[in-house]
Amino acid sequence: MAEFEKEVAVLVQRVVRDISNAFKKNxxxxxIGIIPCxxxxxxxxxxxxxxxxxxxxxxxxxxxxxxxxxxxxxxRQRKNYLDREALVDVTVTLLLLNPDxxxxxxxxxxxxxxxxxxxxxxxxxxxLALTRFPKSxxxxxxxxxxxxxxxxxxxxxxxxxxxxxxxxxxxxxxxxSSQNLCTHQAKLLHQEMTVCSEAAGRYPSNYNAWSHRIxxxxxxxxxxxxxxxxEFSSMRLWVSMHVSDHSGFHYRxxxxxxxxxxxxxxxxxxxxxxxxxxxxxxxxxSDTRAAFGLNESSKEWQPGIVTIPQLFDLEMEFCSELxxxxxxxxxxxCHRRQVVFLWYQWRRDHPNVPCNTNxxxxxxxxxxxxxxxxxxxxxxxxxxxxxxxDAMEVDGPPDPRDAKQLKRGLLMSCSxxxxxxxxxxxxxxxxxxxxxxxxxxxxxxKWLGTINHQ
Amino acid sequence: xxxxxxDVVIKPDAPNALILDKHADxxxxxxxxxxxxxxxxxxxxxxxxxxxxxxxxxxxxxxxRMNCEEITxxxxxxxxxxxxxxxxxxxxPHLLYTLSAVQILTLYDNVQAVDVDKVVEYIKALxxxxxxxxxxxxxxxxxxxxxxxVATLALLGKLDAIDVNKAIExxxxxxxxxGGFGCRPGSESHAGQIYCCTGFLSLTGQLHxxxxxxxxxxxxxRQLPSGGLNGRPEKLPDVCYSWWVxxxxxxxxxxxxxxxxxLRAFILxxxxxxxxxxxxxxxxxxxxxxxLFGVAGLSLLGxxxxxxxxxxxxxxxDVLRRIGLEPDLLN
Ligand SMILES: [Zn+2]
Numbered sequence: 001m002a003e004f005e006k007e008v009a010v011l012v013q014r015v016v017r018d019i020s021n022a023f024k025k026n027x028x029x030x031x032i033g034i035i036p037c038x039x040x041x042x043x044x045x046x047x048x049x050x051x052x053x054x055x056x057x058x059x060x061x062x063x064x065x066x067x068x069x070x071x072x073x074x075x076r077q078r079k080n081y082l083d084r085e086a087l088v089d090v091t092v093t094l095l096l097l098n099p100d101x102x103x104x105x106x107x108x109x110x111x112x113x114x115x116x117x118x119x120x121x122x123x124x125x126x127x128l129a130l131t132r133f134p135k136s137x138x139x140x141x142x143x144x145x146x147x148x149x150x151x152x153x154x155x156x157x158x159x160x161x162x163x164x165x166x167x168x169x170x171x172x173x174x175x176x177s178s179q180n181l182c183t184h185q186a187k188l189l190h191q192e193m194t195v196c197s198e199a200a201g202r203y204p205s206n207y208n209a210w211s212h213r214i215x216x217x218x219x220x221x222x223x224x225x226x227x228x229x230x231e232f233s234s235m236r237l238w239v240s241m242h243v244s245d246h247s248g249f250h251y252r253x254x255x256x257x258x259x260x261x262x263x264x265x266x267x268x269x270x271x272x273x274x275x276x277x278x279x280x281x282x283x284x285x286s287d288t289r290a291a292f293g294l295n296e297s298s299k300e301w302q303p304g305i306v307t308i309p310q311l312f313d314l315e316m317e318f319c320s321e322l323x324x325x326x327x328x329x330x331x332x333x334c335h336r337r338q339v340v341f342l343w344y345q346w347r348r349d350h351p352n353v354p355c356n357t358n359x360x361x362x363x364x365x366x367x368x369x370x371x372x373x374x375x376x377x378x379x380x381x382x383x384x385x386x387x388x389x390d391a392m393e394v395d396g397p398p399d400p401r402d403a404k405q406l407k408r409g410l411l412m413s414c415s416x417x418x419x420x421x422x423x424x425x426x427x428x429x430x431x432x433x434x435x436x437x438x439x440x441x442x443x444x445x446k447w448l449g450t451i452n453h454q
Numbered sequence: 455x456x457x458x459x460x461d462v463v464i465k466p467d468a469p470n471a472l473i474l475d476k477h478a479d480x481x482x483x484x485x486x487x488x489x490x491x492x493x494x495x496x497x498x499x500x501x502x503x504x505x506x507x508x509x510x511x512x513x514x515x516x517x518x519r520m521n522c523e524e525i526t527x528x529x530x531x532x533x534x535x536x537x538x539x540x541x542x543x544x545x546x547p548h549l550l551y552t553l554s555a556v557q558i559l560t561l562y563d564n565v566q567a568v569d570v571d572k573v574v575e576y577i578k579a580l581x582x583x584x585x586x587x588x589x590x591x592x593x594x595x596x597x598x599x600x601x602x603x604v605a606t607l608a609l610l611g612k613l614d615a616i617d618v619n620k621a622i623e624x625x626x627x628x629x630x631x632x633g634g635f636g637c638r639p640g641s642e643s644h645a646g647q648i649y650c651c652t653g654f655l656s657l658t659g660q661l662h663x664x665x666x667x668x669x670x671x672x673x674x675x676r677q678l679p680s681g682g683l684n685g686r687p688e689k690l691p692d693v694c695y696s697w698w699v700x701x702x703x704x705x706x707x708x709x710x711x712x713x714x715x716x717l718r719a720f721i722l723x724x725x726x727x728x729x730x731x732x733x734x735x736x737x738x739x740x741x742x743x744x745x746l747f748g749v750a751g752l753s754l755l756g757x758x759x760x761x762x763x764x765x766x767x768x769x770x771x772d773v774l775r776r777i778g779l780e781p782d783l784l785n
Contacts, residue, residue: 066494073544101498103545109592138498141594148593205689211641218640244460244688250642257640328459330675330687334632341631436459443675450668 012067015060018047019096020089022054029054031131032096034061054128061097068094072104084116092125095139099129105142112149119146119153127195134199140208143195144215147188151219154184181227185220189227192216197238200248210247214254225262231255236318243326246334253338256315260346263308308350312343320424328436333444340421344451347414421448460688461678462735468723472752473730474759477745478516480730481507484742500542501532501551503742505558510746512561512770513753513761526567529555536579537572538590548590549580549602556606561773565610574612577603585620596637597628601650605767608657608779618658625654626663633669645676645685649698652705653766656781661706666784670708673699681716682735692734693724697747700754701765707784709754718755721748 023029030052037057040046046057056064068090074080075087082090088111091104098104108125111117126143129136181189192213199209221227232255239248316339323332425445432438484507496503504525511517532540532555538547539555552573559565580588580603587599600621607613627639628651634643635651648669655661676683676699682691683699696717703709723736724744731740732748746768753763762771766781774780 062491066490069494069497076544076546098495098498102541102548103498106546106592141589141592144594145592205686207637207642207644207686211637214640215638246687246689247642254640334687338631447671450671453667 008063008067011060012064015046015056015064016068016089016093018045019054019056019093022047022049023092025049026052028052029128032056032128033132034058056097064093065097069098069101072107076103076107084111087111088117095125095129096132099126099133099136100138102138105138109142109145112146119150122146123191123195127198130195130199131202134202134206135208137208140212143212147192147216147219150188151185154182181221181224189216189220192220193231200242200245204242205245205247207247210251213251217258223262225259228255228258228262232259240318240322243322243329244331246331249331249335253335253342256311256339257342259311260308260342263311264346308346312339312346315339316343323428323437327432327434328440330436330440333440336444337447340417340448341451343417344414347417351413418448418451459679460684460690461680462682462691464680464720464723464736468736469725469727470719470722472722472757472759473725473727474514476727476730477725477732477749478511478514478519478730480740481511481742481745482516482519497542498545499551500545501529501539501554501558502541504528505554506742506746508558508561509769510742510749512773513746513749513763514759515761517561522562525558526562526564529558530567533568533572536591537569537574537576539568539573546590547576549577549587549599549606550589552576553602553606556609557767557769560609560777561769563773563776570610570612574607574610574615577606578615581616581621585617585622585624587621597625597635597647597654598637598650600625601654604654604657608781609767609777611777611779613657622655622658622660622663625651626660629664632672633665633667634672642686643672645673645683645695645698645702648673649702652702653781656705656766656783659782661782661784664706664784666706666708670703670706670711673703673708674711677712677717681713681718681720683712683717690735691720693721693732693744693751694734694747696721697751697754697768700751701768704754704765705781705783714755718752718757721751721755724748 026049029049032054033056035048035055035057037046037059040057040059046060048055048057071080071082072087072090072094075082087107091108094101094104095108108117108122112119112122123143123146126139126146129139133139193216196209196213196216200206203209217227217231232252235248235252235255239245239252242248316336319332319336319339323329323336326332422445425441425448429438429441432441508517508520508525511520528543529539531543532545532547532551534540534547536547538549539552540547541551545551555568556565556573559567577587580590580599582588582595586595586597587603588595589599589602603616604613604618604621607615625635628635628637628641628647630636630643632643635647636642636644637647641647652661652664652669655664675687676685676695678684678691680691682693683696684691685695685698689695700709700712700717703712720736721732724732724734724738725748726733726740729740731742732744733740734744749760750763750768753760754765763769764771764774764781765783767774767779
């Protein structure tokens, strides 16, 4: 028995060293996995590195995990000494095998605090763990902690200052704009979006990934309308290819609400300009600043602006399109409820906003461009799906008259809009024999009846 | 092809009667046949695991079969200097396991086994300026932790140790247009989070601030044709989500809005007739977590072979009566 334990100890040491060396040899490892292999083969290391993929043969996991786990807990109880390097290596291996082992992440937090570890390295470790465990709550939690450390560092450095609220915005020297993220933050933001997208792709309706994405926007891109717009526009394609992903759609709703808040705050002519430019080229920083950074004094709605109604209008059209193309998806009907609810609420709070003036075209142009792009991608994704044909034939394409009616409805009063929604459902039910679609349509119709009381 | 409905089909030969003896044997044996690897994998939540096992045993009136002394000693050795309690020995303290530990000690009518004042201090120190609670000293914020904090304090009779009003404001700021709640402001509604938030509002006497009809509607829409409930739209039904949705409906007084008979049939179908225990869905592997929520769900549905369960704390009603705790429920 003692002989066996010795053998295990040697094996474990070897595997930890091999993993650590693999990362040194190839810092671009982008995925980890377990290779099914019930028995050891020859005297080979159970670590396999193929290009950028790191694999661990399954037979060794049942020795490796308990042994390292015990080692770390003994250290935690001060019954066993591990030097810093050993701690780093042991926690890497443990967390790649069992990323919800909170205490192992905490030990890395301590190592980070005393400067032994680099925060970027820990973001990388988390990213790898998520390739195997895309939901792992503790991995996301650790990630947010590391991000806060980086943001605080960034804030402490020269050139960064803390804006009102908890968002950390950097002062870009070139433009002097408070609205712009410094290069470091922009990079961080991009990296987090990528990590979230990957995890969202690996596990549908990944609550932890999408709520992390919202947290990132709230903490890194606080009030940055450019970022929100960019997200809103890129999400369009993503959601149309993931029509069952309620979390992805919720994220889109979150963005819509954030844009709504920003647009309500901003003077309309500049807001429209910004939106316009966003659709065509990158936004001039001074415009953005003027539009969204400072001018909060103008609480009065400027007449002659249509931005918000058209934002809704386009979203409703998009939603109708998806409902017709992908019948029977509860997520799409939930999205419709949220959009209608937001619109209803906004309309009730701004009953006097005229909705049919020319200035509105500015926004319409820019968003239609995005719309056009997204439409073609929607078509592509429909064609790419095996279910497209049948479903389309049964339900038929959206009736253009409905769309028009809808648009007019939205631009009119609340009651007219609700009426338009009722006729959307009625005409859909008239030629729909998909049972699920009927069920969701009827529930939606019932829900419309309650909107006044909410 | 049409839409692939995200649901399960209950086979005609699926279990349809409650096999309580088997479940009790399954839980009683669970701790003893410990596989090193499996044990290690889940040690980070050991304290909650013990709470699941003991609570379901108590609901089945089988608590004496568990080793009270050993468990109490274990909990004592998991309390840290700061007052917080960890999932297991050598792990770091956290609100999640502090609640589980206090729940276990309440089942045993022995909260004095740990330093209660220190537990209270620990929780108090985790409240943030905006009223929210961090799960531990590292600062992660989640409405789950708001629930853990008030549930633990309510069990200890020390709710007044924290700023309850601010805590309430934070939880309410996580309410969504669909009447549900997410983990933080702006986050998606989720049945687990809704359970925590309605439970929180019950313990703090604020259930009138829930839009019960709207939320009840959303919760009822979680019921699928199989009878099982899911936690969010277009997810599969699951015994644990069935509990969270059902308990939330009970808390807001809308439990009669779902088809109870169909839900009962779904839960019963998740039993394993050979090994005992419940799985998340019919035919899957059983575990203590789903076994507790299966039995607790049946209790809320009126199963008479099981003790009545409290929907807010997921503990037997008689235990809460003993300590004089009666969380609010809407009618
Ligand atoms: Zn479950």
